[in-house]
Amino acid sequence: MSIENLLLPRKKELLESWFDLFTRAYAPEAAAMLKRESNRFANPVGQTTLSSMADILDEFFGENRMDEILLPLDRIIRIRAVQDLAPSRALAFVFLLKDLARRFMDTDTTQGKVELSDLAEFDARVDGLALAAMDVYSKCRETLHEIRINEIKNRTNRLLLRARVIVEVPGCRSESLDH
């Protein structure tokens, strides 16, 4: 029996444990706050992560469509990417799914319901998720560099234009005004 099918009835429990493990990466006070506060505006990190993890699991146990998984993955990783964490630390939460699955299937495995090949298949899916997470992470970091450069440009662009250090392509602006 595939691991997904075994875990499916316990999805809610799995989500709670996954989120719990995630919060334990923060200091105890912060972890408690992330779990306690259910208002999404008072607790953006906790609530965004929890709802995105739920979306990821839904898809992971369902059709596992790339596009549907990328969005919730992005929601979590976009936060982790600016939290002063090494990439390994920022993305560790994805791999935790492997440990969790094994913990949840303790009895199933011993009863022989789970084959080695099932485990390998499940692990491969988690690895796929992790690889997608890496892409998302590096995209977030790229965006960070881009917006930083844009901000510097916005700050002084006018001055440089005025000082004729930058010269716009002649006619461009007036063209857009004339038509």
Next chain:
Amino acid sequence: MARLPKPSELGLDHALPKKGWMDTSVDFRSGTWSHPARAKNLEAVGFLNGREWSPANHDWKLPANWKRIVFEGIRERLEKFRSLRIFMDVCVRCGACADKCHFYLGSGDPKNMPVLRSELLRSIYRGEFTLAGKIMGRLAGARKLTESVVKEWFYYFFQCTECRRCSVFCPFGIDTAEITMIARELLNLLGLNIDWIAGSVANCYHTGNHLGIQPHAFKDMIDFFVDEIEAVSGVRIEPSFNRKGAEVLFITPSGDVFADPGTYTMMGYLMLFHEIGLDYTLSTYASEGGNFGMFTSHEMMKRLNSKMYAEARRLGVKWMLGGECGHMWRAVNQYMDTMNGPADFLEVPKSPVTGTVFENASSTKMVHIVEFTADLIKNGKLKLHSGRNNNLVMTYHDSCNTSRGMGFFEEPRYVIKSVCNNFYEMPRETIREQTFCCGSGSGLNNDEFIEMRMRGGLPRANAVRFVQERHGVNALSCICAIDRSALTTLMDYWVPGVSVYGVHELVGNALVMQGETERKTDLRGEPLPGTEAVEDEDI
């Protein structure tokens, strides 16, 4: 050699036994601080102990007598500011403020909880200035001043935007923003400021504005706007500079003159003034509304602010009008009168168009432009075609300073709704007095520490995303120059597809001017929505 950690170990770091907060010192990794103030920028205004140093180095080259400087600094301020003494004594550590700071919400770092942030200073006050603290030490939450404490101060007091959100929730009204201001003053005594602030202060003091733009370039920029306004509207306007005898002196943050998208807001002001025939002048001497002095010391804030009244007196104007800015208004509304007043040489501001007397500004003699415009609209003095902003689905960000520092909530909304047909509020707990900071205020809007700004701005962005998803919001308006620039960056990271507008840019777009030609674009040069006729609609 260390073995490779497993994912579970990476994830569960904090579940391991940890040291208490007093024993955890800051790890200054690259990219986790703002560049330190350069000696020349501190010296330019007479600040002491300027030197070349880096937070990354173990040795911060503190002056030999640094402890004495800090002790005397604290003592002097305890005597001078009764509020500080109260804030140091009365906190009961109830925790009501703990999860109200955007930096804590975004980072999860406990020392960003307002209660712990102020405890960084309070513990030293207890340990060095109170008997109980001296005797009982840690039991009384007290500790001794060490170099590591100073480093921690530098790290965390430059991770507070002085936004005052925490104070709204404190039963005693303890204002962590003011504690941060004092702590930054103490750091500044040791030459420990950040260059984004120190450089702006030095420029402002010597040249008149943060960027150090000289008078001719300032004028040149305004002339540039005059051309652009003519290109969009066909109307040629003629602003004046340093003109003696004008009725009104207009002062705005220099970001409106030099930085996009603030420049479009500047065009909006100029168009409005022209249309109502306001007798005003701009100053190239008081060419900065912002006041980064506020982030170094009370004295420096006073020195920079003094230019406003000095220029008003020199030019012989009757009253002053101020542009859309956040911390400028904190300085003007909260401190200017006591610092540099009384401005008894000026008159109580009275709108020459509507006759409204601005009694609320009867002591400072300075009126907020949004209030001025709201009064014009209320009295039916402006011809507005709000359809020109129909491509925008708008929401509004209350800047910390104007909302919590001035209680300024209705006027901006009134003006926006008069010039935009599509407006949606963000959720109640994220606006007005509970507004979330942009994450870049109080001189922290530099680019080197952008990660901190992005996580600090997350709660604000999160609320914008909500209205984007629910109502299709694509525009965020604000009345602060730092916001115009910082929120643009914030949106690009968290909520792509949302652009940032100053309120008077929207006014400029909607304003139907006498003698104007048919407008084809907005002030940004973007095509106007639809091709609705301009005639007498929405007047």
